[in-house]
Amino acid sequence: MMFAAATLAILAALALVVSRAILGPTVFDRALAGNSVGTLAILLLAVVGFLTGRPEWLDIAITYGLLNLIGTLAVLKYFRYGDLAYDDEDGA
Amino acid sequence: MDLVIEIASWGLILTGSFFIMVGAVGMNRMPDVFTRMHAASVIDTTGAGFLIFGLILQAGFTLVAAKLVFILLLFFFTGPVVSHALAQAALTAGVEPILADDRRPGHQATPDDTAGRAEGVAAEQGEQPA
Numbered sequence: 337m338m339f340a341a342a343t344l345a346i347l348a349a350l351a352l353v354v355s356r357a358i359l360g361p362t363v364f365d366r367a368l369a370g371n372s373v374g375t376l377a378i379l380l381l382a383v384v385g386f387l388t389g390r391p392e393w394l395d396i397a398i399t400y401g402l403l404n405l406i407g408t409l410a411v412l413k414y415f416r417y418g419d420l421a422y423d424d425e426d427g428a
Numbered sequence: 429m430d431l432v433i434e435i436a437s438w439g440l441i442l443t444g445s446f447f448i449m450v451g452a453v454g455m456n457r458m459p460d461v462f463t464r465m466h467a468a469s470v471i472d473t474t475g476a477g478f479l480i481f482g483l484i485l486q487a488g489f490t491l492v493a494a495k496l497v498f499i500l501l502l503f504f505f506t507g508p509v510v511s512h513a514l515a516q517a518a519l520t521a522g523v524e525p526i527l528a529d530d531r532r533p534g535h536q537a538t539p540d541d542t543a544g545r546a547e548g549v550a551a552e553q554g555e556q557p558a
Contacts, residue, residue, distance in 0.1 A: 338441045342479060345445035349452035349471070356455045356464070364461045364518040371510055372455065372468045376448070378499060379479055386483060394495040401499060405506040412517045 339387040346380045363415050367408060374404030437485035444479030451475055461518050462525045465511055472507040476500070 353376060357369035378397045385393035414420055447470055454467025480500045487493040 338438050338482075342441050342445045345449050349448045352452035352456050360461075362461055362518070362523060364514060364521070364523065365464060368461065368464055368468055368514055369455065371514075372451075372471055375472055375476065375503070379448070379476055382480065382483060382496065382499065386486060391487065391492040391495075394492060394499065398495065398498055398502065401502045401506070405510060408510050409513055412513050416517050416521070 339383055342383045343380065343387060346376055346383060350376050350380070367411050367415070370411065371404065371408045374400065374407070378404070433485050437482045440478050440482030440485065444475050444477070444482060447471070447478060448475035460526045461523055462515065465514060469507065469511060472503055476503050 350373065353369050353372045357366050357373065360366045360369060378401050381393050381397040381400065382391075385391045385397075410420060451467050451469075451471035451474075454470060455464050458464045458467050477500065480496050484493045484496050487496065
């Protein structure tokens with residue numbers, strides 16, 4: 337019962353965060369919202385795993401957490417340099 | 429004893445859900461990207477923290493609890509890294525924090541307040557402040 341309540345709260349929060357990702361005026365708002373979507377997806381995986389009695393989904397949640405960090409940093413680097421393979425000597 | 433753990437777990441999970449909703453609403457109501465980062469960190473710390481502590485109480489002393497502790501540690505180490513990178517990227521890209529001035533009653537914002545911020549940004553970019 338409390339898992340269902342937590343699932344509903346996380347889904348509502350996801351809807352609000354996705355609306356910020358769509359509305360967000362700057363690219364940094366969207367990157368921030370994308371990071372929060374990742375955080376909420378991890379929590380959703382954990383809670384739904386308990387809701388259905390299969391907490392093994394936590395492995396997927398850990399993997400997603402690691403990917404979330406790398407993904408956000410890659411997006412920020414891309415929008416700072418316009419290139420993921422930025423080399424200072426090229427000046428590219 | 430089981431009842432005590434069950435009630436504590438209820439309370440923690442509902443508190444975590446509440447703070448997750450607070451963070452998500454804050455991300456829609458805050459005025460600029462730096463204040464929205466503050467709302468997003470509410471989700472990362474208080475929301476996730478309370479929720480995962482509640483799930484740990486449900487799991488008991490098992491491998492599942494260890495995995496939940498790993499997820500919590502992951503949040504606590506990656507959250508500040510991402511926040512720092514995001515704030516620095518936004519500052520160097522020229523996004524102005526609109527709430528940076530001291531707005532306490534009776535306090536006049538001096539030019540030094542904003543000058544110090546510009547020097548800080550210039551130092552981040554490897555330039556000498558004038």
